[in-house]
Amino acid sequence: MVNDFLKKYQEELFSEKIQLKEDIDLLETKIKEENKFLALLEESNESYFKEFTPRDINAKNNKKAEEIRNYLSELTNELDVKNNKMKFYDSRLVEINALLTNTAVENKPEKINYGSGDFIENSEVADLKQNIYDANLVDSLFEIRNLILLDPYRAQIELDKIISQL
Numbered sequence: 001m002v003n004d005f006l007k008k009y010q011e012e013l014f015s016e017k018i019q020l021k022e023d024i025d026l027l028e029t030k031i032k033e034e035n036k037f038l039a040l041l042e043e044s045n046e047s048y049f050k051e052f053t054p055r056d057i058n059a060k061n062n063k064k065a066e067e068i069r070n071y072l073s074e075l076t077n078e079l080d081v082k083n084n085k086m087k088f089y090d091s092r093l094v095e096i097n098a099l100l101t102n103t104a105v106e107n108k109p110e111k112i113n114y115g116s117g118d119f120i121e122n123s124e125v126a127d128l129k130q131n132i133y134d135a136n137l138v139d140s141l142f143e144i145r146n147l148i149l150l151d152p153y154r155a156q157i158e159l160d161k162i163i164s165q166l
Helices: 002-045 059-106 123-150 154-164
Strands: none
Touching: 002 059, 002 123, 123 154
């Protein structure tokens, strides 16, 4: 029951993390575009004959450049907030994974000693072990599915690890 709750919470955090990653990527793209536009405005303000003229040639460009600087600072602050949220989600997911592995270890089936000194597993214990192995495999595959969008290289490594264990 607790495992089900933890798994659902983990799924929810993964989906929120994926959405947050998309938002962060969008913000980074906006920041890059605004920086390029700001560089173009500043380049247009640096005309060669500016020093020889007694008036301000590009007042509109200067005003627009200041607006873009303010907007960039807002975007940077928003990006910092989202990065902090991402760190929070990462730490929560690590905690949940630790809790799930601890509960899986606590539910680990025991070998039965029948007195001869040899440990013999009965069929119920073997079936329980197989069910736990299948559940762990499904959980691992689910985690990999969520990793594919965030980190495809890590997902490939995790899949290779699972295949080598089979």
